Amino acid sequence: MALNLTQKIIAAHLAEGTPLPGQEIGLAIDQTLTQDATGTMAALEFEALRLPRISTEISVSYADHNLLQADFKNPDDHRYLRSFAARYGLWFSPPGNGICHQLHLINFARPGATLIGSDSHTPHCGGLAMLAMGAGGLDVAAAMAGYPFYLLCPQVVGVHLSGRLAPWVSAKDIILHLLKLLTVKGGLGRVLEYCGPGVSTLSVPERAAVCNMGAELGATGSIFPSDETSKSFLEAQGRGGAYVPLAADKGAAYDEMLEIDLNSLVPLLACPSSPDKVREAAGLEEKIPLEQIIVGSCAGSNYEELMTLALGLENKKVAPGVSLYINPGSRQALAQMTAAGGMELLLRAGATVFQPGCLGCIGMSQAPATGSNSLRTFPRNFPGRSGTKDDAVYLCGTPVALASAISGYISDPRGLGEPPQTPPRPDMREAEALIHPLPLEEAAQVELRRGPNIAPYPDFPALSEDLSLTVILKVGDNITTDHIAPAGAEVLPLRSNIPALSRYVFAPLDKDFASRALANAPGLVVGGENYGQGSSREHAALAPRYLGINAKLAKSFARIHLANLINFGIVPLLFADKNDYDRLDAGDKVVIKGIVSALAGGAERVEAQTPAGNMLLLIQAGARDRKLLAAGGLLNHIRLSSHAA
Numbered sequence: 145m146a147l148n149l150t151q152k153i154i155a156a157h158l159a160e161g162t163p164l165p166g167q168e169i170g171l172a173i174d175q176t177l178t179q180d181a182t183g184t185m186a187a188l189e190f191e192a193l194r195l196p197r198i199s200t201e202i203s204v205s206y207a208d209h210n211l212l213q214a215d216f217k218n219p220d221d222h223r224y225l226r227s228f229a230a231r232y233g234l235w236f237s238p239p240g241n242g243i244c245h246q247l248h249l250i251n252f253a254r255p256g257a258t259l260i261g262s263d264s265h266t267p268h269c270g271g272l273a274m275l276a277m278g279a280g281g282l283d284v285a286a287a288m289a290g291y292p293f294y295l296l297c298p299q300v301v302g303v304h305l306s307g308r309l310a311p312w313v314s315a316k317d318i319i320l321h322l323l324k325l326l327t328v329k330g331g332l333g334r335v336l337e338y339c340g341p342g343v344s345t346l347s348v349p350e351r352a353a354v355c356n357m358g359a360e361l362g363a364t365g366s367i368f369p370s371d372e373t374s375k376s377f378l379e380a381q382g383r384g385g386a387y388v389p390l391a392a393d394k395g396a397a398y399d400e401m402l403e404i405d406l407n408s409l410v411p412l413l414a415c416p417s418s419p420d421k422v423r424e425a426a427g428l429e430e431k432i433p434l435e436q437i438i439v440g441s442c443a444g445s446n447y448e449e450l451m452t453l454a455l456g457l458e459n460k461k462v463a464p465g466v467s468l469y470i471n472p473g474s475r476q477a478l479a480q481m482t483a484a485g486g487m488e489l490l491l492r493a494g495a496t497v498f499q500p501g502c503l504g505c506i507g508m509s510q511a512p513a514t515g516s517n518s519l520r521t522f523p524r525n526f527p528g529r530s531g532t533k534d535d536a537v538y539l540c541g542t543p544v545a546l547a548s549a550i551s552g553y554i555s556d557p558r559g560l561g562e563p564p565q566t567p568p569r570p571d572m573r574e575a576e577a578l579i580h581p582l583p584l585e586e587a588a589q590v591e592l593r594r595g596p597n598i599a600p601y602p603d604f605p606a607l608s609e610d611l612s613l614t615v616i617l618k619v620g621d622n623i624t625t626d627h628i629a630p631a632g633a634e635v636l637p638l639r640s641n642i643p644a645l646s647r648y649v650f651a652p653l654d655k656d657f658a659s660r661a662l663a664n665a666p667g668l669v670v671g672g673e674n675y676g677q678g679s680s681r682e683h684a685a686l687a688p689r690y691l692g693i694n695a696k697l698a699k700s701f702a703r704i705h706l707a708n709l710i711n712f713g714i715v716p717l718l719f720a721d722k723n724d725y726d727r728l729d730a731g732d733k734v735v736i737k738g739i740v741s742a743l744a745g746g747a748e749r750v751e752a753q754t755p756a757g758n759m760l761l762l763i764q765a766g767a768r769d770r771k772l773l774a775a776g777g778l779l780n781h782i783r784l785s786s787h788a789a
């Protein structure tokens with residue numbers, strides 16, 4: 145049977161289940177990545193499994209998010225991660241080296257392999273024909289331990305590309321176009337597989353940028369074939385041996401097909417405060433004055449982008465009143481841009497160059513001023529994520545950022561004349577500062593160095609048969625994990641200290657959530673559609689669980705958040721009749737009897753008694769998920785299974 149590329153990689157890694165869309169499957173995982181904001185917890189979880197060493201082909205621990213050193217917490221966590229990597233056989237990428245996805249693409253990605261990462265933009269490496277997916281830290285810890293990664297087998301949407309991007313139209317415009325078409329929940333349960341003659345016109349970094357922001361569609365993954373362009377990219381990195389040609393078989397079928405004529409795309413941007421509020425840059429001139437522009441993030445900071453900006457600013461100045469910040473994606477890109485003369489051009493134009501890393505994308509510095517507009521080449525702009533309440537963040541590709549930096553307003557780059565020719569990437573591989581895994585005997589001697597901010601991992605009891613829950617909060621559609629477990633410079637250093645972090649749960653929406661949840665436990669949160677979209681942070685499940693939230697009831701859940709809820713024993717429930725959403729309010733008591741028996745018996749629905757009468761609720765959990773939920777979460781389940789064995 146003719147297979148598409150996604151089906152081929154799934155078939156080659158199938159550990160459990162039948163690979164039919166919607167069925168639960170387990171996949172063998174070749175590589176994992178973690179970053180510091182989610183990785184410390186993932187490392188503690190791996191430690192809890194009490195194994196001598198990781199079992200993957202490659203696992204890498206990156207330090208890229210928590211870069212500010214305002215006190216001991218972030219540097220302590222980095223020291224712990226470095227010792228964890230040395231002890232258990234991971235590569236370690238120290239702070240200053242760059243953003244995990246940019247680094248993984250150049251150093252480790254290989255066509256045909258599977259990758260999961262504790263970061264939602266892990267699909268970036270789909271640009272090199274990997275099946276790369278975001279996951280919660282506990283799932284990544286389990287994969288490092290050699291367990292399969294469980295997910296619902298996705299539908300595969302073929303995205304047929306024809307033509308070629310016009311001058312000043314960037315790869316970012318391809319994905320912004322798709323976001324406009326499909327919205328932030330349009331990719332749910334799907335992998336987007338790019339194909340057609342337009343593929344060969346895109347470089348590997350451009351393909352990766354498109355795959356990266358597939359996360360904003362809620363997609364399970366995004367993938368491009370591997371071809372001569374992939375080969376040259378790998379060879380330039382000294383990794384030609386990793387190349388294999390890979391594409392869908394002739395005549396392979398897709399569950400759905402989309403067509404994009406690249407010639408027809410124009411410069412786009414996403415308006416505040418959702419990546420799918422997309423409109424054309426043209427027509428906005430003079431309308432949106434800017435005080436800040438940032439070129440950076442995993443989706444917009446490689447060598448070619450930095451050089452396009454630098455060459456475009458040659459003999460020009462950044463508009464008065466605009467701060468233009470550059471956050472290089474990697475040390476290598478920064479060194480390449482410097483070697484090609486870009487650094488001098490940027491400095492002469494008045495730009496400020498920061499260290500490689502996530503920085504303002506996750507509110508680790510670079511917060512915009514009150515009441516100002518900020519334009520960023522980042523993947524997401526959820527409300528308040530920049531660190532400033534009521535922020536107005538616009539997202540775009542590098543050409544729009546360049547034109548706007550010169551004018552001081554959001555501008556269409558097509559008025560800039562001929563685009564500059566970017567010189568080929570200088571070879572700057574020696575700039576990389578990756579630390580190799582240690583051999584086993586040496587590794588066993590390494591002492592783990594935990595700082596005082598690392599709190600013991602909380603233990604959770606098994607699920608009770610009867611639940612009498614109080615609705616602690618009711619929220620609307622498209623609630624992000626940035627609402628549930630906010631990021632930013634104040635909170636991120638607490639990611640390895642759940643008691644401290646839990647005080648901030650839902651803080652952007654409701655300052656008293658944590659104290660109310662603790663006082664009224666066990667609790668329930670009621671949500672709308674696409675609940676938990678955005679980042680992979682398992683803290684958005686773990687911290688509410690710590691506050692006594694036992695169940696979440698929504699109209700629909702985002703994929704990674706759903707998996708995280710199950711991993712920490714929070715029962716995910718759906719309204720059988722979505723109109724019942726209107727019948728529940730904060731403070732209501734919801735009683736569900738016999739939930740453990742319902743899970744064990746495979747029941748698809750349970751009845752809940754509420755002040756508005758009885759309601760039917762659907763249990764959104766597969767056969768394996770039900771065991772995890774009954775045990776009180778994945779770690780409890782693993783412990784129970786290993787005792788039984």
Ligand code: MIC
Nearest residue numbers: 181182263264265679680681
């Ligand atoms: C993000 O872009 O939201 C993050 C910060 O990279 C998160 C991970 C985190 O919360 O640590 C993600 O994308 O998963």
Ligand code: SF4
Nearest residue numbers: 441442502505506523
């Ligand atoms: Fe870092 Fe932003 Fe990319 Fe998340 S989206 S990995 S915070 S650069």
